[in-house]
Amino acid sequence: MKNYLKIAVQKSGRLSEDSLNLFKECGIKVEMGKGRLRTVSSNFPAEFLFLRDDDIPGYVEDGVADLGIVGENVLVESAKQVEVVKTLGFSKCRLSIAVPKETSFSLPEDLHGKRIATSYPRILSEYLQKNHIHAHIHEISGSVEIAPSIGLADAICDIVSSGSTLLSNGLKELDSIFRSEAVMVAHSGLAEEKKAILERLLFRISSVQTAKD
Ligand code: PRT
Ligand code: ZN
Incomplete structure (x- = not known):
């Protein structure tokens, strides 16, 4: 063959x-x-x-x-x-930025100077550049959703489909940055x-x- x-x-x-x-x-x-x-x-x-x-x-x-x-x-x-x-x-899913439910951030601009944990540094940095946001990208390979609660980051950028994983980790979506x-x-x-x-x-x-x- x-x-x-x-x-x-x-x-x-x-x-x-x-x-x-x-x-x-x-x-x-x-x-x-x-x-x-x-x-x-x-x-x-x-x-x-x-x-x-x-x-x-x-x-x-x-x-x-x-x-x-x-x-x-x-x-x-x-x-x-x-x-x-x-x-x-x-x-189908989306890549979203999420923050702890109780934080006052509600706009992408609120991410200035913050640490964002993600397994998608390239897509995230393109988004940040396009929106003129200066934030620190902290690359991790998995269990991204726990990063804010253990003090590793202020926000995350991860795959969301139903949203229930965000919810059960006390997070809310701030912006959806990529559809897949x-x-x-x-x-x-x-x-x-x-x-x-x-x-x-x-x-x-x-x-x-x-x-x-
Ligand atoms: O082992 P291997 O490396 O091959 O697989 P993987 O574990 O890296 O990927 P896998 O099988 O989890 O996902 C493969 C692809 O499916 C992803 O790259 C996405 O394109 C797509 N996809 C669709 C998803 C989801 N939906 C999804 N929900 N990938 C991951 N998730 C995760 C999400 O990150 C969250 O942590 O599932 C969790 C539950 O999501 P909610 O929002 O429904 O709670
Ligand atoms: Zn994989």
Whole structure:
């Protein structure tokens, strides 16, 4: 099997189920063996690689994978050079700045001179620059929501979907700075044969999306 697409999908997490469902709805078989990190489809020229979502933009940029499914938040933060070939409409969320409920901050300008904890320093710093806010970005990799209550930061910038995690950590949203959904990305220098397979795949995805509208 020479000409086939290597497609990177999240191994387990909030993107996994909808990503696999998408291929299923397109009539593409993805047999996942227990603990297996790659599998070849039996009815479409594709091999699936199961990875951490954070690694997907880099693998697609390098061409280790031809295609990948990832959240726009992770994609933009990664700053990797890949082509977005389809927006997929699932895993919708937003990146928001939040502050402790009892603080008097209510405007973005109130963040001047404050410390903001986040796992998204790039997207946050772009927002701060655009709004002429001088604040300190404190990069942490997880459990961002507890940062204010342990005295690590005055505010946070993190992913929100229902808002219940903010609420249960005594935080309120100050501003929503980025909207995200799952997207399909492609390596920018795909060979013609691979492009042709990608076209077939995109056609099937469009048909599935139209049927749902
Ligand atoms: O292990 P791996 O690195 O692959 O996965 P991960 O743990 O980094 O990511 P994962 O599976 O949690 O999320 C994958 C992608 O799903 C994210 O990059 C977003 O694009 C998207 N997504 C959609 C979300 C959420 N909704 C979401 N709610 N990602 C994270 N959350 C978090 C949020 O940060 C909060 O802490 O879920 C918590 C609950 O959110 P609320 O507001 O509903 O309470
Ligand atoms: Zn991740």
